[in-house]
Amino acid sequence: MAPIDIESPQEIEWPKWLLDTEPAFPAILNRLDLAEATIRSSLPKKLTYTRPFNRWLRSEEEKAIQTRNYSDGFLYGKLIENAEPLRLLDQVVYARSLAVTREAQTAKWLLNRNDLIGAMVMYRGILEQSANLASCFREVAKIDAAAPFDDTLRSHVLLIEFLKLRTHGTRIEWTKLFSLDPDEIFGTKGKDLIGYKPGEDRMDLTAKSVLGDIDKLDRELPGTRATYDILCEFLHPNVGGCIGVTGSAQPVPAAAGVGTPLVEKTLWAGPPVGFVLEGARFMSRLFEQFARTLEHYAGLLNQQPEARKACVALVQRINRQILTNNPSFKHPYLECPCGSGNKLRFCCSTTKAPEHN
Numbered sequence: 001m002a003p004i005d006i007e008s009p010q011e012i013e014w015p016k017w018l019l020d021t022e023p024a025f026p027a028i029l030n031r032l033d034l035a036e037a038t039i040r041s042s043l044p045k046k047l048t049y050t051r052p053f054n055r056w057l058r059s060e061e062e063k064a065i066q067t068r069n070y071s072d073g074f075l076y077g078k079l080i081e082n083a084e085p086l087r088l089l090d091q092v093v094y095a096r097s098l099a100v101t102r103e104a105q106t107a108k109w110l111l112n113r114n115d116l117i118g119a120m121v122m123y124r125g126i127l128e129q130s131a132n133l134a135s136c137f138r139e140v141a142k143i144d145a146a147a148p149f150d151d152t153l154r155s156h157v158l159l160i161e162f163l164k165l166r167t168h169g170t171r172i173e174w175t176k177l178f179s180l181d182p183d184e185i186f187g188t189k190g191k192d193l194i195g196y197k198p199g200e201d202r203m204d205l206t207a208k209s210v211l212g213d214i215d216k217l218d219r220e221l222p223g224t225r226a227t228y229d230i231l232c233e234f235l236h237p238n239v240g241g242c243i244g245v246t247g248s249a250q251p252v253p254a255a256a257g258v259g260t261p262l263v264e265k266t267l268w269a270g271p272p273v274g275f276v277l278e279g280a281r282f283m284s285r286l287f288e289q290f291a292r293t294l295e296h297y298a299g300l301l302n303q304q305p306e307a308r309k310a311c312v313a314l315v316q317r318i319n320r321q322i323l324t325n326n327p328s329f330k331h332p333y334l335e336c337p338c339g340s341g342n343k344l345r346f347c348c349s350t351t352k353a354p355e356h357n
Contacts, residue, residue, distance in 0.1 A: 015112050017271035022284040028291055035294035036104040039097055042301050047094040049087045052077035075329055079319050079348070080337040085140075085156065086311040088163035092136050093304055095167065096129045100297055103129070116272045117244040120234035123290050127228050130297045131213035134220065136166055137300060140307040143314055152317055159314070161203060169207035171196050221296050227289045242267065246274035312339045319348040 014029045060074040107122035139162045143155060173196050177185065185194055198204035218224040234240035247268040254260055266274065276283050315338040323329055323344070332345035340347050 012108055012112055014108065015114070015271065017114075017273050018111060018276065021273075021276050022280050024284050025287065028284065028288050031291035032104065032108075032287070032294060035291060035298050036101055038298045039294065039301065040101040042298075043094065043097050043101070047090060049090065050080070051084070051087060052080050054081075070326060072329055072331060075322065075326055076331065076334065076337070078322060082156070082318050082322075083315045083337045083339055085159050085163060085314060086308060086339040088160065088167055089136065089140065089304075089307060089311055092133060092163060092167045093301070096133045097297075097301070100126050100129045100294070104294060114269065114271045116276070117234050117241060120231050120240065120244065123293075124228065124231035124235055126290070126293060126297075127214065127217075127224060127231070128210050130293055130300070131210060131217040131224070132166055133297070133300055134217050135213045136163060137303045137307055138216070139163070140310050143310045145310075145313050145317070149317070149321070152314065156314055156318060159311075164203060165205060165208065168205050170205055171207050173197065221292060223289050224293070227286065227293075230286065243275045244272055245269070246272055248274040249278060308339070315339065316348055323349050 014026075019025050019029070060071065060077065063071075063074075103122040103125045107119040107126075110116075110118040110122065139159060143159070144151070147155065173194050176194050180193060184190065196206060198206060214225055214228050232238075234244055245267045247266045247270050249263055249265045252262045252264045254262060319336075319338055329349070332349050333343050336342050336344045336347035336349075338348050
């Protein structure tokens with residue numbers, strides 16, 4: 001695949017105040033740059049996918065139930081719909097990878113603007129994106145190609161629900177944002193008006209806490225949860241908002257005849273060298289953890305080919321039964337929707353006895 005067609009980040013140098021903090025910093029920051037470049041180079045120019053319009057599929061299915069006859073249009077739409085696991089997997093890889101590269105680039109830019117707090121928020125986002133992608137690959141790895149067919153159908157549904165929640169989870173009813181009066185949305189009852197409420201006839205996409213995925217990533221990449229908790233101190237209005245803008249912290253002489261030790265702290269918009277120098281060893285280890293996270297993410301992307309194969313095999317097993325049970329389908333030279341890239345005739349269009357009716 002061709003490299004992503006976005007502007008390559010300008011060669012921004014890491015700020016001197018950070019490089020001079022610890023002798024190990026130049027090597028650590030170089031690792032960050034290399035890992036980000038590796039992830040960015042894996043991205044395709046764009047991701048385009050096609051899926052049937054759900055309302056059309058449901059209405060066609062109702063007609064078929066009444067007439068006891070499935071049209072070719074409905075059958076092909078159903079074959080395309082069944083390939084949802086592969087589409088969702090591609091979406092989550094593309095969206096997370098694009099977010100990770102942009103957050104890493106933005107963090108570096110913010111540090112050049114002496115904005116340690118903003119950079120910490122970006123690195124927190126990278127941890128969340130990494131945990132999200134790792135959970136998706138773990139779920140796909142559970143697919144058992146040799147399972148009984150009923151179990152395959154169940155796995156197909158559960159995998160779609162899992163990936164859909166990881167790609168489209170929300171707490172907002174987005175359709176209402178475009179239909180309601182903005183004065184209502186941003187009024188006193190806006191929260192109740194736009195809050196997401198799952199319907200009885202659709203999948204529950206209520207966004208869940210990311211902490212479960214963070215803790216699972218911590219088992220693969222020790223230090224993830226501790227790093228995440230530290231970064232939350234900068235995102236929330238906690239102590240990180242003050243220490244992240246500490247320019248200096250110097251002892252001052254006590255007043256004559258008074259033995260009380262004093263320290264003078266300066267908060268400013270310049271480099272937060274007071275905090276960084278005081279915690280030089282900690283900061284060095286923290287940025288090393290950032291580098292390890294990006295390197296781990298780059299390693300996760302190596303799992304994508306096998307994960308795609310597993311999704312294709314799952315879809316093929318189901319689609320082949322649909323076509324076997326409906327031999328009247330007359331379009332063998334259409335592209336097979338399973339994701340193999342072959343024509344239906346040479347892929348899911350099979351004449352073997354069905355496993356399941």
